[in-house]
Amino acid sequence: MKIAIYGLGYVGLTATACLTAEGHSVVGVDVSEKKVRETNAGLSPIKEPGLEELLKKAVDAGLLRCVTDGSDHLRDSDMAIVCVGTPSGxxxxxxxxxxxxxxxxxxxSIESGRKQPLTVVYRSTIRPGTTEELIRPIFESTVRGDAGKLFELVYNPEFLRESTAIEDYFHPPKIVVGTHDGLPNARMDELHKNLDAKVFYTQYREAEITKFVDNSFHAVKVAFANEIGRVCMQLGISARKVHEIFISDRKLNISPYYLRPGGAFGGSCLPKDVRALQFIAADVGAHSRLIDSLLRSNDAHKHFLFEHVTTGLAPGASVLMLGLAFKNDSDDLRESPKVDMARKLLSAGFALSVYDPHLEPDHLVGQNLGYTFLHLPTLPKLLVSAEKIAATHYDVVVDMNGMAGALTLDCDRFVDLNCLQ
Ligand SMILES: NC(=O)c1ccc[n+]([C@@H]2O[C@H](COP(=O)([O-])OP(=O)(O)OC[C@H]3O[C@@H](n4cnc5c(N)ncnc54)[C@H](O)[C@@H]3O)[C@@H](O)[C@H]2O)c1
Incomplete structure:
Protein backbone atom coordinates (compact mmCIF):
# COMPACT_ATOMS: atom_id res chain seq x y z
CA MET A 1 0.00 0.00 0.00
CA LYS A 2 0.96 3.65 -0.32
CA ILE A 3 0.80 5.16 3.14
CA ALA A 4 1.28 8.68 4.51
CA ILE A 5 2.32 8.78 8.17
CA TYR A 6 1.69 12.05 10.04
CA GLY A 7 3.91 12.62 13.10
CA LEU A 8 7.43 11.16 13.16
CA GLY A 9 7.75 10.57 16.89
CA TYR A 10 8.15 7.22 18.67
CA VAL A 11 4.90 5.83 17.28
CA GLY A 12 5.11 7.29 13.78
CA LEU A 13 8.77 6.40 13.17
CA THR A 14 8.25 2.85 14.42
CA ALA A 15 5.26 2.42 12.10
CA THR A 16 7.29 3.97 9.25
CA ALA A 17 10.22 1.61 9.78
CA CYS A 18 8.09 -1.52 10.21
CA LEU A 19 5.68 -0.83 7.34
CA THR A 20 8.54 -0.14 4.92
CA ALA A 21 10.23 -3.35 6.15
CA GLU A 22 7.04 -5.13 5.04
CA GLY A 23 7.32 -3.55 1.57
CA HIS A 24 4.81 -0.70 1.88
CA SER A 25 5.75 2.65 0.41
CA VAL A 26 5.67 5.43 3.02
CA VAL A 27 5.67 9.22 2.97
CA GLY A 28 6.51 10.51 6.44
CA VAL A 29 5.11 13.92 7.37
CA ASP A 30 6.27 16.03 10.29
CA VAL A 31 6.26 19.75 11.04
CA SER A 32 9.82 19.41 12.35
CA GLU A 33 12.27 20.14 9.52
CA LYS A 34 15.08 18.57 11.54
CA LYS A 35 13.25 15.24 11.88
CA VAL A 36 12.39 15.23 8.18
CA ARG A 37 16.00 16.01 7.19
CA GLU A 38 17.48 13.36 9.47
CA THR A 39 15.01 10.64 8.47
CA ASN A 40 15.58 11.34 4.77
CA ALA A 41 19.31 10.85 5.44
CA GLY A 42 18.56 7.41 6.94
CA LEU A 43 19.24 8.64 10.49
CA SER A 44 16.81 8.12 13.35
CA PRO A 45 15.80 11.34 15.16
CA ILE A 46 15.05 9.22 18.26
CA LYS A 47 16.90 6.46 20.08
CA GLU A 48 15.14 3.13 19.63
CA PRO A 49 16.92 -0.22 19.15
CA GLY A 50 16.85 -1.40 15.52
CA LEU A 51 15.03 1.68 14.24
CA GLU A 52 17.86 3.42 12.41
CA GLU A 53 18.82 0.26 10.51
CA LEU A 54 15.25 -0.17 9.19
CA LEU A 55 14.91 3.52 8.29
CA LYS A 56 18.21 3.46 6.37
CA LYS A 57 17.17 0.32 4.46
CA ALA A 58 13.84 1.95 3.57
CA VAL A 59 15.50 5.13 2.27
CA ASP A 60 18.07 3.10 0.28
CA ALA A 61 15.28 0.97 -1.24
CA GLY A 62 13.32 4.08 -2.25
CA LEU A 63 10.39 3.13 -0.01
CA LEU A 64 10.58 6.16 2.30
CA ARG A 65 10.48 9.89 1.77
CA CYS A 66 9.78 12.50 4.42
CA VAL A 67 8.26 15.96 3.96
CA THR A 68 6.98 18.82 6.10
CA ASP A 69 3.82 19.24 4.04
CA GLY A 70 1.90 16.12 3.07
CA SER A 71 -0.81 17.77 0.95
CA ASP A 72 0.66 16.78 -2.43
CA HIS A 73 1.23 13.18 -1.40
CA LEU A 74 -2.29 12.11 -0.43
CA ARG A 75 -3.49 11.99 -4.04
CA ASP A 76 -2.06 8.52 -4.64
CA SER A 77 -2.05 7.30 -1.00
CA ASP A 78 -4.38 4.50 0.09
CA MET A 79 -4.03 5.31 3.74
CA ALA A 80 -2.98 8.11 6.11
CA ILE A 81 -1.88 7.12 9.62
CA VAL A 82 -1.98 9.85 12.28
CA CYS A 83 0.59 9.54 15.08
CA VAL A 84 0.86 13.14 16.32
CA GLY A 85 1.27 13.84 20.03
CA THR A 86 -1.61 14.29 22.50
CA PRO A 87 0.22 15.75 25.52
CA SER A 88 -1.46 16.61 28.83
CA GLY A 89 -3.22 19.99 28.97
CA SER A 109 -5.91 17.64 0.81
CA ILE A 110 -8.47 15.00 -0.17
CA GLU A 111 -9.35 15.53 -3.82
CA SER A 112 -12.96 15.23 -4.92
CA GLY A 113 -12.02 12.98 -7.88
CA ARG A 114 -10.61 10.11 -5.73
CA LYS A 115 -11.58 6.68 -7.05
CA GLN A 116 -11.18 4.94 -3.66
CA PRO A 117 -11.77 6.49 -0.24
CA LEU A 118 -8.67 7.48 1.72
CA THR A 119 -8.49 5.34 4.89
CA VAL A 120 -7.50 7.74 7.68
CA VAL A 121 -6.23 5.78 10.66
CA TYR A 122 -5.68 7.43 14.07
CA ARG A 123 -3.01 5.82 16.27
CA SER A 124 -2.60 8.66 18.80
CA THR A 125 -4.24 8.14 22.18
CA ILE A 126 -7.48 10.13 22.14
CA ARG A 127 -10.37 10.49 24.55
CA PRO A 128 -13.51 8.37 23.84
CA GLY A 129 -15.81 10.29 21.51
CA THR A 130 -13.01 12.17 19.72
CA THR A 131 -13.47 10.40 16.37
CA GLU A 132 -17.20 11.11 16.27
CA GLU A 133 -17.27 14.51 17.97
CA LEU A 134 -14.05 16.20 16.77
CA ILE A 135 -12.47 14.37 13.84
CA ARG A 136 -15.55 13.47 11.80
CA PRO A 137 -17.02 17.02 11.96
CA ILE A 138 -13.66 18.45 10.79
CA PHE A 139 -13.64 16.07 7.81
CA GLU A 140 -17.29 16.61 6.95
CA SER A 141 -16.96 20.38 7.00
CA THR A 142 -13.64 20.48 5.11
CA VAL A 143 -13.75 17.75 2.46
CA ARG A 144 -15.11 18.92 -0.89
CA GLY A 145 -17.42 16.39 -2.53
CA ASP A 146 -19.22 13.25 -1.37
CA ALA A 147 -17.74 12.65 2.12
CA GLY A 148 -19.05 9.05 2.24
CA LYS A 149 -17.02 8.10 -0.87
CA LEU A 150 -13.84 10.13 -0.27
CA PHE A 151 -12.61 8.97 3.15
CA GLU A 152 -13.20 6.45 5.92
CA LEU A 153 -12.12 6.99 9.53
CA VAL A 154 -10.54 4.25 11.65
CA TYR A 155 -9.21 4.27 15.20
CA ASN A 156 -6.38 1.79 15.79
CA PRO A 157 -4.58 2.21 19.16
CA GLU A 158 -0.87 1.49 19.43
CA PHE A 159 0.45 -0.79 22.21
CA LEU A 160 4.21 -0.51 21.71
CA ARG A 161 6.64 0.20 24.56
CA GLU A 162 9.61 2.46 23.96
CA SER A 163 12.93 0.54 23.90
CA THR A 164 11.19 -2.58 22.51
CA ALA A 165 9.05 -0.71 19.96
CA ILE A 166 10.05 -2.70 16.84
CA GLU A 167 9.59 -6.06 18.55
CA ASP A 168 6.24 -4.89 19.99
CA TYR A 169 5.08 -3.62 16.58
CA PHE A 170 5.58 -7.03 14.97
CA HIS A 171 4.28 -8.94 18.02
CA PRO A 172 1.52 -6.80 19.55
CA PRO A 173 -0.45 -8.09 22.57
CA LYS A 174 -3.65 -7.55 20.52
CA ILE A 175 -4.96 -5.52 17.60
CA VAL A 176 -7.95 -3.26 18.18
CA VAL A 177 -9.68 -1.57 15.26
CA GLY A 178 -12.53 0.88 15.74
CA THR A 179 -14.75 1.52 12.71
CA HIS A 180 -18.02 3.46 12.43
CA ASP A 181 -20.13 0.30 12.44
CA GLY A 182 -17.70 -2.00 14.26
CA LEU A 183 -17.32 -4.15 11.13
CA PRO A 184 -14.02 -5.34 9.56
CA ASN A 185 -12.17 -3.12 7.11
CA ALA A 186 -10.25 -4.60 4.16
CA ARG A 187 -7.35 -2.10 4.26
CA MET A 188 -6.85 -2.64 7.99
CA ASP A 189 -6.81 -6.41 7.42
CA GLU A 190 -4.16 -5.84 4.74
CA LEU A 191 -2.16 -3.60 7.12
CA HIS A 192 -2.12 -6.26 9.85
CA LYS A 193 -1.89 -9.38 7.70
CA ASN A 194 1.65 -10.32 8.88
CA LEU A 195 0.96 -9.78 12.58
CA ASP A 196 0.11 -12.75 14.74
CA ALA A 197 -2.34 -11.31 17.27
CA LYS A 198 -6.03 -11.51 18.04
CA VAL A 199 -7.95 -8.79 16.18
CA PHE A 200 -10.91 -7.01 17.79
CA TYR A 201 -13.13 -4.99 15.49
CA THR A 202 -15.39 -2.69 17.47
CA GLN A 203 -16.99 0.74 17.32
CA TYR A 204 -14.87 3.87 17.82
CA ARG A 205 -15.50 4.47 21.52
CA GLU A 206 -14.56 1.01 22.75
CA ALA A 207 -11.36 1.21 20.70
CA GLU A 208 -10.62 4.74 21.94
CA ILE A 209 -10.94 3.85 25.63
CA THR A 210 -8.77 0.73 25.34
CA LYS A 211 -5.46 2.57 25.91
CA PHE A 212 -6.81 4.42 28.94
CA VAL A 213 -7.98 1.16 30.49
CA ASP A 214 -4.71 -0.62 29.73
CA ASN A 215 -2.44 2.15 30.96
CA SER A 216 -4.48 2.79 34.11
CA PHE A 217 -4.37 -0.92 34.91
CA HIS A 218 -0.61 -0.92 34.44
CA ALA A 219 -0.42 2.04 36.82
CA VAL A 220 -2.61 0.19 39.36
CA LYS A 221 -0.29 -2.82 39.12
CA VAL A 222 2.86 -0.74 39.65
CA ALA A 223 1.35 1.16 42.60
CA PHE A 224 0.00 -2.06 44.13
CA ALA A 225 3.30 -3.89 43.73
CA ASN A 226 5.15 -0.98 45.32
CA GLU A 227 2.74 -0.71 48.25
CA ILE A 228 3.13 -4.43 48.94
CA GLY A 229 6.90 -4.01 48.53
CA ARG A 230 6.93 -1.20 51.12
CA VAL A 231 4.91 -3.22 53.63
CA CYS A 232 7.20 -6.23 53.13
CA MET A 233 10.39 -4.19 53.50
CA GLN A 234 9.15 -2.51 56.67
CA LEU A 235 8.34 -5.95 58.12
CA GLY A 236 11.68 -7.45 57.09
CA ILE A 237 9.95 -9.76 54.56
CA SER A 238 11.57 -10.44 51.17
CA ALA A 239 9.53 -8.41 48.66
CA ARG A 240 11.24 -10.30 45.84
CA LYS A 241 10.17 -13.71 47.18
CA VAL A 242 6.60 -12.46 47.77
CA HIS A 243 6.53 -11.18 44.17
CA GLU A 244 7.78 -14.54 42.87
CA ILE A 245 5.04 -16.39 44.77
CA PHE A 246 2.37 -13.88 43.72
CA ILE A 247 3.05 -14.01 39.97
CA SER A 248 3.36 -17.81 39.99
CA ASP A 249 -0.41 -17.98 40.62
CA ARG A 250 -1.87 -17.90 37.13
CA LYS A 251 -5.24 -19.19 38.30
CA LEU A 252 -6.39 -16.36 40.56
CA ASN A 253 -3.70 -13.64 40.57
CA ILE A 254 -2.40 -13.16 37.02
CA SER A 255 -5.61 -14.24 35.29
CA PRO A 256 -8.98 -12.92 34.07
CA TYR A 257 -10.44 -13.81 37.48
CA TYR A 258 -11.66 -10.83 39.56
CA LEU A 259 -11.51 -8.53 36.54
CA ARG A 260 -15.08 -8.69 35.18
CA PRO A 261 -17.10 -5.48 35.72
CA GLY A 262 -20.13 -6.54 37.74
CA GLY A 263 -20.89 -6.78 41.43
CA ALA A 264 -18.95 -5.28 44.33
CA PHE A 265 -16.53 -7.52 46.22
CA GLY A 266 -17.54 -9.01 49.55
CA GLY A 267 -17.68 -12.26 51.47
CA SER A 268 -15.89 -13.40 54.56
CA CYS A 269 -12.31 -12.86 53.33
CA LEU A 270 -11.68 -9.97 50.92
CA PRO A 271 -13.05 -7.03 52.98
CA LYS A 272 -11.68 -8.46 56.24
CA ASP A 273 -8.19 -9.03 54.85
CA VAL A 274 -8.05 -5.72 53.01
CA ARG A 275 -8.97 -3.95 56.28
CA ALA A 276 -6.27 -5.88 58.12
CA LEU A 277 -3.59 -5.11 55.50
CA GLN A 278 -4.59 -1.43 55.67
CA PHE A 279 -4.00 -1.59 59.43
CA ILE A 280 -0.62 -3.32 59.04
CA ALA A 281 0.52 -0.85 56.35
CA ALA A 282 -0.46 2.14 58.51
CA ASP A 283 1.21 0.55 61.53
CA VAL A 284 4.57 0.24 59.75
CA GLY A 285 4.29 3.64 58.02
CA ALA A 286 4.00 2.21 54.50
CA HIS A 287 1.36 4.80 53.40
CA SER A 288 -0.62 2.42 51.19
CA ARG A 289 -2.88 4.94 49.45
CA LEU A 290 -4.10 2.48 46.82
CA ILE A 291 -4.96 -0.28 49.32
CA ASP A 292 -6.54 2.35 51.62
CA SER A 293 -8.89 3.36 48.81
CA LEU A 294 -10.21 -0.15 48.01
CA LEU A 295 -13.08 -0.33 50.50
CA ARG A 296 -14.21 3.20 49.67
CA SER A 297 -14.13 2.37 45.97
CA ASN A 298 -16.19 -0.75 46.69
CA ASP A 299 -18.77 1.27 48.66
CA ALA A 300 -19.02 3.76 45.79
CA HIS A 301 -19.70 0.83 43.47
CA LYS A 302 -22.47 -0.52 45.72
CA HIS A 303 -24.11 2.90 45.66
CA PHE A 304 -23.76 3.10 41.88
CA LEU A 305 -25.42 -0.31 41.45
CA PHE A 306 -28.33 0.67 43.71
CA GLU A 307 -28.89 3.86 41.67
CA HIS A 308 -28.58 1.85 38.45
CA VAL A 309 -31.30 -0.57 39.59
CA THR A 310 -33.74 1.99 41.03
CA THR A 311 -33.47 4.98 38.67
CA GLY A 312 -37.00 5.83 37.51
CA LEU A 313 -38.59 3.28 39.86
CA ALA A 314 -41.44 4.51 42.07
CA PRO A 315 -41.34 3.61 45.79
CA GLY A 316 -43.44 0.50 46.40
CA ALA A 317 -42.41 -1.06 43.05
CA SER A 318 -41.81 -4.82 43.18
CA VAL A 319 -38.16 -5.88 42.92
CA LEU A 320 -36.94 -9.46 42.72
CA MET A 321 -33.28 -10.07 43.55
CA LEU A 322 -31.70 -13.27 42.24
CA GLY A 323 -28.89 -14.27 44.61
CA LEU A 324 -28.16 -13.00 48.10
CA ALA A 325 -25.09 -14.99 49.18
CA PHE A 326 -21.75 -13.38 48.33
CA LYS A 327 -21.46 -15.76 45.36
CA ASN A 328 -23.45 -18.47 43.61
CA ASP A 329 -23.42 -22.01 45.06
CA SER A 330 -22.76 -20.68 48.56
CA ASP A 331 -24.97 -19.82 51.53
CA ASP A 332 -22.39 -17.45 53.05
CA LEU A 333 -23.99 -14.05 53.66
CA ARG A 334 -21.14 -12.48 55.62
CA GLU A 335 -20.33 -9.05 54.13
CA SER A 336 -22.23 -10.03 51.00
CA PRO A 337 -22.71 -6.87 48.89
CA LYS A 338 -26.08 -8.37 47.90
CA VAL A 339 -27.24 -8.05 51.51
CA ASP A 340 -26.31 -4.35 51.30
CA MET A 341 -28.39 -4.04 48.12
CA ALA A 342 -31.36 -5.75 49.82
CA ARG A 343 -31.11 -3.41 52.82
CA LYS A 344 -30.93 -0.34 50.57
CA LEU A 345 -33.96 -1.52 48.56
CA LEU A 346 -36.00 -2.18 51.72
CA SER A 347 -35.15 1.13 53.34
CA ALA A 348 -36.03 2.97 50.10
CA GLY A 349 -39.54 1.47 50.29
CA PHE A 350 -39.45 -1.13 47.51
CA ALA A 351 -41.44 -4.40 47.74
CA LEU A 352 -38.50 -6.79 47.80
CA SER A 353 -38.44 -10.52 47.10
CA VAL A 354 -35.28 -12.61 47.11
CA TYR A 355 -34.51 -15.86 45.33
CA ASP A 356 -31.49 -17.86 46.40
CA PRO A 357 -31.92 -21.65 46.30
CA HIS A 358 -28.73 -22.12 48.35
CA LEU A 359 -30.18 -20.35 51.37
CA GLU A 360 -32.18 -22.04 54.09
CA PRO A 361 -32.56 -19.62 56.99
CA ASP A 362 -32.98 -22.49 59.47
CA HIS A 363 -29.61 -23.92 58.47
CA LEU A 364 -27.54 -20.75 58.92
CA VAL A 365 -25.06 -21.14 61.75
CA GLY A 366 -22.35 -19.27 63.64
CA GLN A 367 -21.17 -15.89 62.36
CA ASN A 368 -23.21 -16.34 59.21
CA LEU A 369 -26.41 -16.54 61.29
CA GLY A 370 -25.36 -13.60 63.46
CA TYR A 371 -24.57 -11.45 60.42
CA THR A 372 -27.89 -12.27 58.75
CA PHE A 373 -29.90 -11.71 61.94
CA LEU A 374 -28.24 -8.31 62.41
CA HIS A 375 -28.39 -7.08 58.81
CA LEU A 376 -31.46 -8.73 57.32
CA PRO A 377 -33.73 -9.96 60.14
CA THR A 378 -36.75 -10.33 57.82
CA LEU A 379 -34.91 -12.72 55.46
CA PRO A 380 -37.33 -15.68 55.85
CA LYS A 381 -40.23 -13.46 54.70
CA LEU A 382 -38.30 -12.16 51.67
CA LEU A 383 -37.37 -15.54 50.18
CA VAL A 384 -39.49 -16.84 47.30
CA SER A 385 -39.43 -20.11 45.34
CA ALA A 386 -38.94 -20.66 41.60
CA GLU A 387 -42.63 -21.66 41.35
CA LYS A 388 -43.78 -18.44 43.01
CA ILE A 389 -41.52 -16.44 40.65
CA ALA A 390 -42.99 -18.17 37.59
CA ALA A 391 -46.48 -17.07 38.68
CA THR A 392 -45.60 -13.44 39.54
CA HIS A 393 -45.01 -10.23 37.59
CA TYR A 394 -42.19 -8.00 38.91
CA ASP A 395 -41.39 -4.41 38.03
CA VAL A 396 -37.67 -5.18 38.10
CA VAL A 397 -35.64 -8.37 38.31
CA VAL A 398 -32.00 -7.91 39.37
CA ASP A 399 -29.67 -10.82 38.72
CA MET A 400 -26.86 -10.60 41.26
CA ASN A 401 -25.36 -14.08 40.92
CA GLY A 402 -26.04 -15.20 37.32
CA MET A 403 -29.12 -17.28 38.20
CA ALA A 404 -31.70 -16.03 35.69
CA GLY A 405 -31.10 -18.77 33.11
CA ALA A 406 -32.85 -21.44 35.20
CA LEU A 407 -36.00 -19.37 35.92
CA THR A 408 -39.23 -18.36 34.19
CA LEU A 409 -39.40 -14.58 34.58
CA ASP A 410 -42.12 -12.02 33.93
CA CYS A 411 -40.87 -8.46 34.47
CA ASP A 412 -40.83 -4.93 33.04
CA ARG A 413 -37.06 -4.58 33.37
CA PHE A 414 -34.23 -7.08 33.80
CA VAL A 415 -30.89 -5.86 35.19
CA ASP A 416 -27.82 -8.07 35.04
CA LEU A 417 -25.41 -7.04 37.78
CA ASN A 418 -23.40 -10.23 37.56
CA CYS A 419 -21.78 -8.82 34.43
CA LEU A 420 -22.27 -5.15 33.51
CA GLN A 421 -23.18 -4.66 29.84
N1 LIG B 1 5.43 6.81 22.91
C1 LIG B 1 4.78 5.68 23.15
O1 LIG B 1 5.33 4.70 23.68
C2 LIG B 1 3.33 5.54 22.77
C3 LIG B 1 2.73 4.27 22.76
C4 LIG B 1 1.40 4.15 22.37
C5 LIG B 1 0.67 5.29 22.03
N2 LIG B 1 1.26 6.52 22.09
C6 LIG B 1 0.45 7.69 21.68
O2 LIG B 1 0.79 8.00 20.33
C7 LIG B 1 0.79 9.42 20.12
C8 LIG B 1 2.16 9.86 19.63
O3 LIG B 1 3.11 9.57 20.62
P1 LIG B 1 4.67 9.80 20.38
O4 LIG B 1 5.36 9.39 21.63
O5 LIG B 1 5.08 9.18 19.09
O6 LIG B 1 4.69 11.42 20.23
P2 LIG B 1 5.95 12.35 19.86
O7 LIG B 1 5.74 13.62 20.61
O8 LIG B 1 7.23 11.60 20.02
O9 LIG B 1 5.75 12.62 18.30
C9 LIG B 1 4.70 13.37 17.77
C10 LIG B 1 5.18 13.99 16.46
O10 LIG B 1 4.06 14.63 15.82
C11 LIG B 1 4.58 15.77 15.13
N3 LIG B 1 3.48 16.65 14.73
C12 LIG B 1 2.74 17.50 15.50
N4 LIG B 1 1.83 18.14 14.75
C13 LIG B 1 1.97 17.69 13.49
C14 LIG B 1 1.31 17.96 12.25
N5 LIG B 1 0.31 18.83 12.16
N6 LIG B 1 1.72 17.30 11.15
C15 LIG B 1 2.73 16.40 11.21
N7 LIG B 1 3.40 16.11 12.35
C16 LIG B 1 3.02 16.74 13.47
C17 LIG B 1 5.59 16.35 16.12
O11 LIG B 1 6.49 17.24 15.49
C18 LIG B 1 6.26 15.08 16.64
O12 LIG B 1 7.40 14.73 15.88
C19 LIG B 1 0.37 10.03 21.46
O13 LIG B 1 -1.03 10.21 21.46
C20 LIG B 1 0.75 8.96 22.47
O14 LIG B 1 -0.04 9.04 23.64
C21 LIG B 1 2.58 6.67 22.43
Missing part, protein backbone atom coordinates in the same frame (compact mmCIF):
# COMPACT_ATOMS: atom_id res chain seq x y z
CA UNK A 90 -3.16 22.17 32.11
CA UNK A 91 -6.34 20.48 33.45
CA UNK A 92 -5.02 16.97 32.85
CA UNK A 93 -7.09 16.29 29.73
CA UNK A 94 -5.34 15.48 26.46
CA UNK A 95 -4.45 18.47 24.29
CA UNK A 96 -6.25 17.75 21.02
CA UNK A 97 -4.90 20.68 19.03
CA UNK A 98 -2.39 18.60 17.00
CA UNK A 99 -5.09 16.04 16.21
CA UNK A 100 -7.46 18.81 15.09
CA UNK A 101 -4.80 20.54 12.98
CA UNK A 102 -3.58 17.39 11.24
CA UNK A 103 -7.18 16.31 10.58
CA UNK A 104 -7.90 19.66 8.95
CA UNK A 105 -4.72 19.34 6.81
CA UNK A 106 -5.59 15.81 5.65
CA UNK A 107 -9.24 16.66 5.00
CA UNK A 108 -8.26 19.75 2.98
Missing amino acids: PDGSHNMSYIAEVSRQIAA
